[in-house]
Amino acid sequence: MAEFILEMQNIIKEFPGVKALDDVNLQVEKGEIHALVGENGAGKSTLMNVLSGIYPYGTYQGNIFYSGEECKFKTIKDSEHKGIVIIHQELALVPYLSIAENIFLGNEQGSMFNIDWNTTHDKAKKYLDMVGLKEKTTTLIKDIGVGKQQLVEIAKALSKDVKLLILDEPTASLNENDSLKLLELLLKLREEKGITSIIISHKLNEISYVSDKITIIRDGSTIETLVKGVDDFSEPRIIKGMVGRELEDRFPKREKYIGDLSLEVKNWTVYHPVEPDRIVCNDISLNVHKGEIVGISGLMGAGRTEFAMSIFGKSYGGKTKGSITMNGKEIHIKNVKDAINNKIAYVTEDRKGNGLILENSIKINTTLTKMDKISHRGVIDTDKELQVAKEFKEKLNTKCPNVEINVGNLSGGNQQKVLLSKWIFADPEVLIMDEPTRGIDVGAKYEIYRIMNQLVAEGKSIIMISSELSEILGMCDRVYIMNEGRLVGEMDIADASQEAIMSRILQSSKEEKESAS
Amino acid sequence: MTRVKDFIKKNTMFLALIFVMILFQVLITSANKGSLFAPTNITNLINQNSYVLILATGMLLCILTGGNIDLSVGSVVALVGAIAGKLIVVMGMNVYLSIFICLLTGIAIGAIHGYMIAYIRIPPFIVTLAGMMLWRGVALLILDGLTISPFPDNYLFMFTSYLPLNPDGKGVILATTLIVGGILCLVYLAMEILNRTKKIRKGYDVNTAIAAYGKVGVICLAVLVLSYLLGKNKGIPFVLIIVLIIVAIYSYFTAKTVPGRTLYAIGGNEKAAKLSGINTNRSLFMAYTNMSFLAAVAALVCIARFNSAAPSAGTNYELDAIGACFIGGASAYGGTGTVGGAVVGAIFMGVLNNGMSILGIDANWQKVVKGLVLIIAVLVDVLNKRRAKSS
Structure with a gap:
């Protein structure tokens, strides 16, 4: 049997009212690249936070063994000391400090009262070479792109003598080219330094390319671990693991009375608030009827929230183009007050x-x-x-x-x-509900669904943005699919399935890539 | 037991104020230096602290919007005082017109601050720090570094006289103050009863009768004692009436009106307020405009009290006002605090100053004590909140 560098046994982590992790088991072999996949909110990030000591020992149940010894990390420092480094989705770099300063932040070279800048830059150079980043060590972080910043994070991890590297959505904000570079780097680090990696990602193609094993987490529990060469590593197989639960009676029934058109948005384009040329939502047209629940499905960062907020009194974005019609009459919404007066409500995802x-x-x-x-x-x-x-x-x-x-x-x-x-x-007549059940338990979810049904029974319309496919399928009458700022599909709920929606998203990403190259 | 604890927690500063009053009373009488509650001293206390109360009321609105403070207050007091001196004393302009111009000046200055803070979004600290230097400088320019005095009697009359006017004998004064005090108590009691019966009729929750009327009793007692003490001296100072009116208006504004509520919403969570359709910019603008307006009112009170417009007037007034708000339980992060709290904080500071002065404590030590009191008050507040959160 191979040597496990990390074993997490029966991890249970509860937040007030929610069981985020329920009996998770994870085994990672030394020198492998292990992928962690699951829907948003499945518990992947929570698990990694438990591992790295962000949630200190004692706030969770279960045991963690690292290199054969039990770990009781109280702080991130403790886990870093052992060579476990986590790189979060939001990078932890200081924009106005140089690359070298960032690499040794909290680990300054020289003594407490006399930083040795020569050593700092020499060593930083060495680590930059290792990750293949050709930048001066004096360059400020704000002046390099996200892809390069990601590499600086890895260089920083190397400087801490990392043995187990955890990457949370490392390629989420990278383009294809940078993503590939990063993945190659992970492979290289494994070959040359024997560094073990755990990678959390939604990009299944990347995962099947780079990883040796895939552990699937669903609703806070580990479902299965797929091994390269033994199990099927195809995307449909992984998706099935991610979403494969039964719908059961998790959604209250409702009589459907779908009435007249209530809100219609046509050719809606939203530009980035800071970079006026960047398009965040591109030419989106959708509508909702009275008594209807319409879903907007898509991955994080697809532009769904931005779309909703831009409609809701320009709460997001710079310039917008397009028209909004309510009950057949065009309306102009300049601010939130206008939106409320026009009977539109936006129930935020970030309560x-x-x-x-x-x-x-x-x-x-x-x-x-x-x-x-x-x-x-x-x-x-x-x-x-x-x-x-x-x-x-x-x-x-x-x-x-x-x-x-x-x-x-x-x-x-x-x-x-x-x-x-x-x-x-x-x-309101139209409620835009953004992730209405994020981070709440099953019982409370049911009650929220019940309230939603009550609202549409009163003739109101609901647009529900959700990353949980089961919720979309269980609650909606129709679903729009968004990806990378575009509307890439519309399905009647009778024709929709989790696989169909997922593959539509993945397919559109592929098309995007092809048209770009 | 939990109710007692709750009561103490909610009224910490009020209880602390009573404690400090008693403490000083004991210290002062045992040192044979008179009494904190001597009628002349009470009148003194009111006159000395009227400006802090006015400024603290305005400062509270700024602090509510997110722990923002206005540092320019003292300088605005000096500037408006200087303008009043120039207009009334040097140019001999009509007193009422001059007062009107002074208040308008305050509003204009506040509007400048408010515009920069709310619409251009320069941090309040910086805008008002600049204001602090700028308006002090303008005041010095107007006064040319000199003090203007004395003010005409018809001006002083408005801010420094006492009710009843022209009394014939001590008895009349005492009778007037007690009657005024009594009427206030009756009105308060009647309002409480009306409110209570309405609530009971509509089936809302009400406090127990003991708690509700106990509160009325305590407040009425305090009012009557104050009336008696004022009656033993010169009567009710006009300044007290001005202060009471301002405090009443702003208490009502913050507790019962929509624009008042928006201040709390902004301080509590500006993003949520914005997404609820609240015009956050307008509220910020209003808070700062109002602050300078009240600074102008305080300036008018101050020049009457000192009977002069001095270049150094208003020095450190902003700090007194800020201190009063924080001691009175306003959150340094915004969103919580009441006008009543700020008033208690201001009186607390006033009693502390006054008591230590009577005891003849060294001025340097007075500063040390005041600093300690401020930090302890905020510390208690922060720790309380943390405990509430973790439980």
Whole structure:
């Protein structure tokens, strides 16, 4: 039997209200490249955070063995000390420092009070050569592209004498050429230095090319591990593992009454807010009817959120082109207030970051979108406000002692309900719901679905953006598929399947590549 | 037990204020230096701290928007004072017109700050730091480094006289103040009863009768004691009336109005506020415009109190106001805090100053104590929040 450099046994990690990891087992052999795949939110990143000590020992259950000894990492420093280095999707580089300074950040050469700059640059040069980056060590990070920054991260890892390198979506923001270079580098590091890598990625073609083993994670549990040369490494096979669960009764039934056209967006193009020439969403046309739930499916970074936010009062993006029609009449939305007045609501995917005011009460959060409704000439009727908040608490079955407590004290599922209350209170006809069930448990998900069904039964329309294919299939009447800023398909739900949607996305990526080359 | 704990937690600063008052009272009487609650001293306290209360009210709105502060306040006080001196004393302009021009100047200065902060998005710290230097400089230019005084009686009358006007004898003063105090108490009690019955009728949750009327009782008692003490001296200072009106208006504004609510929303989570259709720029603009307006009001009060417009007027006033807000429980990150809290903070600082002065504590030590109090107040606040979060 081969020597395992890493064994993670029965890892369980719980967040308030959510079991993010449920009995995960992972075995990585020395000198292999091991891929970790799964849907968004399956628990891949959580697992790696457990491994690297970001979630310290004691906050999870289970055992981690590294090179034969049990690990109890309290901090990232502990794991780095052992030669485990994690490179996150968002790179941890300081833009206004040089390459050399970044490589030795926190590990400065020389003594505490006297940094030896000559050694710093000499050594940095050596590591840059190793990763094949031809840049001066004095170049500032902000002046090089993302692909090269990725290489600097790896050089930094090498400087820490890495033995196990973890890469979280390393190629997500790289182009084809840079991605290939990076993968070749991983192969080279394995050959020359015997460095073991764990790579998390959505790009299945890259994974089947570079990795020796693939472990599939689904809903916080390890499903299977495929071995190169033994198992089928084809994309359909991997997808089947990723999404292969049954739909069961996870979605409440609803009677379908689909009415007239409500919102229609035509030829919608959005430019990047900072780089005015870059197109983020390209010529998107879609519509939704009264009483209909329409899904937008796609991978992270497909431009779905950007699309939704740009419609919602230009909350994202610079210039926009295209038209929006509501109930047959063209409307012009200049800001969020206009959008709300035109009865459009956008329920954000990031409820903590830009959805809720965590330090304010449920009551205040609930009425924030339409304070006119509970006020008279600018004076708030606090009694009425309280009444409204209580009604929504009952209606949506929000679990809380009373509506005066701060939203920050609620569980994710209940926070999501407050977020929904807030938008239902604004009386929208069209709700754009961005990842409405992200990070909440199955029970709360069901309740959110129930509320969605209730809303469309009242004749409202819902556009649901979701990365969970099962959710799209379980809830929607129609699904649009987005990839790389474009609409690449539309399917009636009767014709759609997880495989069909996935392969449409992958196919369009391929076409994009071919047309580019 | 949890209710007692809750009560203490919610009213920490108020209780601390009472504690400090008692502490100083004991120290002062035992040192045989009179009494903190001597009628003349209470009048003094009010006159000395009126400007802090006015400024702290405005500063709270700025702090609510995200822990932003306005450093220019002291300089604006000096500048508006200088303009008032020039207009009223040197040019002999009509007093009311001069006051109007002064308030307008405050609004204009605030609008400049607000525009840069809200629409151009320069950090408030930098804008108001520049304002602090700039307006002080303009004030010095106007005054040419000299002090203007004295102000005419009809101006001083508005800010330094006492109710009742022209009393015939001590008895009339005491009777007037007690009657005013009594009326205030009755009005307060009536409002509380009305509010309560309405809530009960509509079936809303209400505090227990003991808690609700206990609070009314404590506040009424304080008002009556204050009325009595003021009645024992010269009566109710006009300045107190001005301050009370300002505090009342802004308490209502922050607690009960939509634009007030938006301030909290912005400070709590600006992105969420924006995505809820709130015009965050307008609110920021308003907060800073208002701050300089109140600085102008404070300037008018100050020049009357000192009967002069001096180049050094208003020095460090911004720090007093900021300190009062933070001691009063405003969050340094924005989003939480009340006008009432800022008032308690301002009185706390005032009592501390006044008490230490009476005790004859060295001025250098006074600074040390005030600094320590500020950091302890914020420390308690931050630690409390952290505990709440982790539990």
